[in-house]
Amino acid sequence: MAGDALLAGIVLLGASVQWLTGMGFALVAVPALVLLLGPVEGVSLANCAAGAICLVGLVGGWRYVRPAAMVPLCVAAACTVPAGTWLTRRLPEPWLLLSMGGLVTAAVLLVLRGARVPALRGRRGAVVAGAAGGFMNSAAGVGGPPVSLYALNAGWTVREFVPNAMFYGVVVNAFSVASNGVPELGGAQWALVVGAMAAGGLIGRGLASRIPEKRARLLVLLLALTGGVTAVGKGLWGM
Structure with a gap:
């Protein structure tokens, strides 16, 4: 029961910040979902939830x-x-936690710095x-930061970035769900997840x-950084 309440709270927080800032569900929720459900199930649930939120937001x-x-x-x-899925299925859990936490942490630090990368410009970028x-x-549930960095280097405004990021989120999460599969949750857990996503949408829009x-955005990134560092710590502890 406590685990289900925690699951709903994580999804609620992730959905709230996604609707508040146009980004952030995966960054905020994935480290906590991975710690709660394990790497494979946590990433799969993040793919499903983030894809659904992006689809609604894209309308x-x-x-x-x-x-x-x-x-x-x-x-x-x-x-x-498929390469991300392959990696997730083969690494031991401590290494997965370390890898996922490291990816989240590095991505957040790059976005916080507003890194300018010549390789992320034009079609090649x-x-x-x-x-x-x-x-x-597909490996860690956080595909948004590279797109954020691409948009930054392309000089996109927030108004331009959000719908394009939503479109990318729909597509990449659809591929990730097809590759990773759907998480094995019970009917009551799915109901909690859907309810938390809806409530998070209302909260996020109300706070916007x-x-x-x-x-x-700074709050979202700091929450994500905390989660990433926590996942790295748990991975190191389990090795």
């Missing part, structure tokens, strides 16, 4: 999707998703970001007009 912004950038991003992601995002999404965007 009002699909007209702003940039096909010229999204096609190479999504095709590259589709090519690397889209392919590099998409490939990295696909691998990270009250919390400055920069402060909200």
Whole structure:
């Protein structure tokens, strides 16, 4: 019972920050889901939930999707998703926790720094970001940071970034679910997850007009950094 309540709380928090800032479900929720459910089930659930949230969020912004950038991003992601799944299925759990926590931590630090990377510009940059995002999404549930860095280097505004990130999230999570499978949760747990996602959406939308965007994004990244470091610590402890 306590585990189910904790599961609902993690999904609620992740969904809230996703609707509040347009990003962050996986960054915030994955480290905690991995610690609660294990690496394979935690990543699979994150793929399902993040994909569903992106699909709902895309409804009002699909007209702003940039096909010229999204096609190479999504095709590259589709090519690397199986490699992430392969890695997740073969590494021992302590190594998985260490790898996932390390990926989250490194990605957050790069985004916090606003890293400018010449390789993440133009069509080549889209392919590099998409490939990295696909691998990270299926292996660790966090495929968004490479796309964030690509958008930063491409000079996109927040209004341009959000619908394109949502579109990418739908596609890459669909591939990841097809590769990783659906998590083995009971009917009551699925009901809790869906309810938490809906409640998180309402909370996030309600807070969006009250919390400055920069402060909200910083909070998301700090939460994600804490989760990533915790996962690294547990991985090291288990080795």
